[in-house]
Amino acid sequence: MVEHIFVYGTLRRDAGHVMHGILAENASFVGNAVYQGRLYMIETYPGVVPANDPQCLVHGEVYRLDEIDAALPTLDEYEQCGELFPHPTEYQRKKQIVHLKDGGSIDAWVYLYNRPTIGLNEITSGDFLSAM
Numbered sequence: 001m002v003e004h005i006f007v008y009g010t011l012r013r014d015a016g017h018v019m020h021g022i023l024a025e026n027a028s029f030v031g032n033a034v035y036q037g038r039l040y041m042i043e044t045y046p047g048v049v050p051a052n053d054p055q056c057l058v059h060g061e062v063y064r065l066d067e068i069d070a071a072l073p074t075l076d077e078y079e080q081c082g083e084l085f086p087h088p089t090e091y092q093r094k095k096q097i098v099h100l101k102d103g104g105s106i107d108a109w110v111y112l113y114n115r116p117t118i119g120l121n122e123i124t125s126g127d128f129l130s131a132m
Contacts, residue, residue, distance in 0.1 A: 003068050004108035006035055006098045008060035009046040009128045011075070019078050026071035027063035032101045034059055035110060039128065040120040046128040047091070047113025047120075059127040062098060062108055072109075079111045088114055 005027065010017040013029070034057040037048040048058050065071050072093075076082040081089040096110040123131045 003065040004030065004106055005063050005065055005071075005075070006033060006060050006096070006108040006110045007063065008035065008039065008048055008058050008110075012061050012129060014129055015132070019075075022071055022074050022078075023063050026067035027065050030062040030064050030100070030106075032059070033062045033098045033106075033108075034101075034126070035096060035098045037112075038117070039123040039126050040113065040117050041123055041131065042090075042113070042120065046123060046131075047115075047117075048110065049113050049117060050096070057126045059125075059129075060098075062100060062106060075111075081111065081114075090114055 011020055011023060013020060036051055036054060036056060037058045038051045038056050039058045040047050076093060079091045081091040081093055091111040092114045093109050093111050095107050097105050098108045099105050
């Protein structure tokens with residue numbers, strides 16, 4: 001079974017973060033995509049929450065996970081989510097529908113922000129790279 005992941009923040013290619021190397025080594029770039037959500041600046045990194053408004057789009061990238069067992073545990077640790085971290089975790093990894101720029105849709109893992117957004121600054125462009 002083919003698994004995909006949608007990344008919208010520090011894991012994107014042009015974010016310049018060392019953790020992108022996990023994707024570069026264990027996944028294949030599929031294309032640019034958007035997710036229906038609201039993007040917030042947490043500290044120096046973003047968090048996304050689902051949105052009902054179809055005008056609220058978060059920009060990111062989709063990768064096919066070629067080495068799932070190598071990539072996902074490392075990414076979960078980076079995002080501090082999963083069984084090893086105290087609950088409620090800051091992020092939850094969930095399957096969501098994302099829309100590829102070519103018009104197709106795909107189910108992909110997305111790290112969703114799992115805390116209240118009150119008082120956080122929304123990145124209204126939906127693009128973390130433009131807010132850096």
